Amino acid sequence: MSSTLSASQADSRNVTLMSGRESDSDGSVTAHHQLSILLIEDNPGDADLCESYLHEAFGPRIEVVQLGRLSQAEAMLEQRPFDIVLLDLGLPDSSGIDSLISLRFSVPSVPIIVLTGNRDSRIGICAIREHAQDFCAKQDLSPGMLYQSIRHAMERHRLQEQYLRVLETNPDGMIVLDRQDCLLFANQAACHLLDISLPQDIGHRLSLDIMRADGTELALPAERYVEIRTAHLDWNRSPATLIACHDITARKEAEQKLVQMVQVDQLTGLSSRSYFFDYLQRLLPHADREGGTIAILFIDLDRFKHVNDTLGHVVGDELLRLAGERLRANCRRSDFVARMGGDEFAIALPDVKGPDDGAHMAEKLIKAFRQPIDIGASSVSIGLSIGIATYPHCGTDAQGLYAAADTAMYQAKTQGQNHYQFFSEKLQHEVEVRLHREQMVRRAVAEDRLWLAFQPQVCARTGKTMSFEALLRWPKGWGTPLSPSEFVPVLEDTGLIEQVGFQVLMQAAVFAKELERVTGAAYRMAVNVSMRQLYGSGLYEQVAQVLAATNLAPDRLELELTESATMVDLETTVKTLTSLRQLGITIAIDDFGTGYSSLNYLRRLPVDALKIDRSFVTEIGNNRETEAILHSLLSLARALRLKVIAEGVENARQEKFLRKAGCDLLQGYRICRPAPTGTILDWLEQQKDSSEEHS
Incomplete structure (x- = not known):
């Protein structure tokens, strides 16, 4: 036997010996800890020698x-x-x-050193592979x-x-596989993710896709997803592969929800605007290959804004949802229905025979919406209003086709409610004119270029002269x-x-005060109010705010509203006009006689x-x-104690008729053309001089 150790050396070395049972924080056995060794040896001589x-x-x-x-x-x-x-x-x-x-399966937590009477290195290598910590002949x-x-x-063993x-x-999830893909280790997370059973699967070959999926994402059963990372390592001094499985199910669900949000309109459940264009872009090459025709219907809901403004956004949202359902219910399964935003929808009709199919669908939808939509009570x-464009006749790409349908829809809207219109070159020109006009108007407003003219009412x-209209x-x-x-x-x-x-x-109120200051007379100022303002x-x-800022007497301000505008929602109109009259201003109905004039309406x-x-x-x-109609209108107004103003008076015959018929005020070129403030002040001065000459 080779060199022996003295007692002092043994004690010194004992202090630094590692123990898995009792150790300090650094793993060393302290001097008062006793090292326990189990020697499994049936040969008495070898056992005594080893113990010695x-x-x-x-x-x-x-x-x-x-x-x-x-067994013992x-x-x-x-x-x-x-x-x-x-051992x-x-x-x-x-x-x-x-x-x-x-023995290793019985006590996996105890390090094992193999003893053998054979110096064959192959035995030692085999022992190491089976997780012995060392081999000694x-x-x-x-x-x-x-x-x-x-x-x-x-x-x-401590480090392991x-x-x-x-x-x-x-x-x-962490698993370790040997070179034959046999399982050496699996933690609880891996067992849960990969359905591994311990200890049954230890030592057995696994047939999992994860073993060759480094850097990829894999779908597992039960709709779970993992991201795989692999690394090579020595496992008990043998080559092995560590596979880490990061559970990305929550991330994938979030991604799927995000995709859902992008592809689906959250209010109506229809396809979204972006997904509609994605679909259309994929559909066009198919139509090219098959030589087919595609029809696009661009749809705007008539009177939606009025409903939204008067009944509230909750009712408006529900109306959009139900409108989407009705559109979907009246389309084929192959048709693609999307909400484009606001109250606008689009439908792609694949594989149609020609423009007539688009017209038939538009007529079907218009008919379906003649039935009112019930929302609560x-x-x-x-x-x-529907615009129709067909591919390849009206556009060569998704955006161009959509723009053509959009153009046609605006034209349909000018024709009134429940109309559809096909796109044409003429429409394109009209749209270009409209867009140019819109740009000009926006610029004029931004640069404050619009101005007011005033026309007298006598x-x-x-x-x-009794009043003026601001134009x-x-x-x-x-x-x-x-x-x-x-x-x-x-x-x-x-x-x-x-x-x-x-x-x-x-500005009109400011000028009314200026007229009062300059002339000493109090004139009423009439200002037009649009339907959108109403x-x-x-x-x-x-x-x-205007009355307070200008200190204009309320009875000197008159608001003019068109007859058609007031009838869009009579209940709202009555409520709004009542509150305005409580301020002390007066209300006039403009363009009277062209719309819904009736005794009940005026009452x-x-x-x-x-x-x-x-x-x-x-x-x-x-x-x-x-x-005769004018006589009737004037009689009706007198019965209702309403003042009557006639506009567009251009000659003496008209002036004479209206005066004799009992009209109260006259306005038109016969009296004075609309003019800026300075010209109006000069005109009033001339009227004053003329009046003094005749008096």
Whole structure:
């Protein structure tokens, strides 16, 4: 036997020996800890010699328990712990590597050193592969060899235990496979994710896709997803592969929800705008290959804004949802229905025979929406304006096709409720003109170029100036000249009318005060109010603000509203006009006689004056039926105690007829053309001088 150790050396080395049972924070066994060793050896001579070497190597602080059978050792290990096991591979009840395998499964937490009388290195390699910490040939044993072998075995085992604890507590699934893809280790997270059973699957080959999926994402059963990362390592001094499985199910669910949010309109459940374009872009190549035709229907809900403004956004949202359901219910399964935003929808009809199929679908949808939509206790009637474009006739890509359908829809909307229109080159030109006009109007508003002209209203009986109407005008010599009938609708469509309308109210009131200061007379100022202002939420506040800011007497301000605008929602109109009249202002119905004039209608509206449309005045002297209608209108107004204003008075015959028929006020070129403030002040001065000359 080779070199021996002194007692002092043994004690010194004992202080740094590693123990898995009791150790300090750095893993070293302290001087008062006793090292317990289980020696499994059936040969008495070999057992005595080995025990002697152990005592010589470790000194008095050592306990050696020797057993001759594997079964006895396994029973003993169940009763008490040991720091290390020395195992002879030739036992009466077990032999060879099977002894090691059996013992390792019985006590996986104890490091094992294999003892054999055979120096064959292949046996040692096999033992190491089966997770023995070391291999010693009995012929080569010595106190120093045993000391070093045990010390290193316990150190390796301690480090392995630490490593295993890290793997075991890792929230990711961690498995270790040998070179034959047999399972060496799996933590609880891996067992849960991959349906691994311990200890049954240890040592068996796994047939999992994860083993060759480094850097990829895999779908597992039960709708779970993992991200795979692999690394090569030495596992008990043998090549192995560590596979980490990061559970990304929550992330994938979030991604799927995000995709759902992008692809599906959350309010209606229909496809979203972006997904519609994705679908259309994929559909066009198919149509090219098959030589087919695609029809696009762009749909706008008529009167939706009115419902939304009057009944509230909750009802408006429900109306959009139910409208989407009705659209979907009246389409084929192959048709693609999407909400494009607001109250706009689009439908792609694949594989149609020609434009007629698009027209048939539009007619079907319009018919379906003639039936009111029930929302709670309310029954809401809306219509559809539909633009139709076909591929490849109206566009070569998704955006161009959609733009064509959009263009056609706007044209359909100009025709009134429940109409559809096909795209054409003429429409394209009209759209370009409309877009150019919109740009000009936006610029004019942004640069504050619009200005006010004022036109007098005189007493039909005396000719005395009683009031003025403020009229919005396009800037002179600036861009393409536009009449009010051209630019005011653009203000309405773009929503700029509310901003401009407030400015008109303020400027008109300021000029009314200026007239009062300069002339000493109090004139009433009439200002037109659009439908958008009437049904908006801020008209009352704007009027009150103007009166307060200018100190204009409320009875000197008159608001003019068109007859058609007031009838969009009669209940809301009555409520709004009543609150405005409580401020002390007066209300006039403009363009009277062109819409819904009836005794019941006028009886319900809180108004003070009627303004006869110029189309009636123009016919005076040329059309007896029109003159008879005018007499009836004037009689009706007198019965209701309403003042009557006639606009568009251009000649003496018209003036004479209206005066004789009992009209209260006259307005038109016969009296004075609309003019800026300075010209109006000069005109009033001339009227004053003329009056003084005749008096």
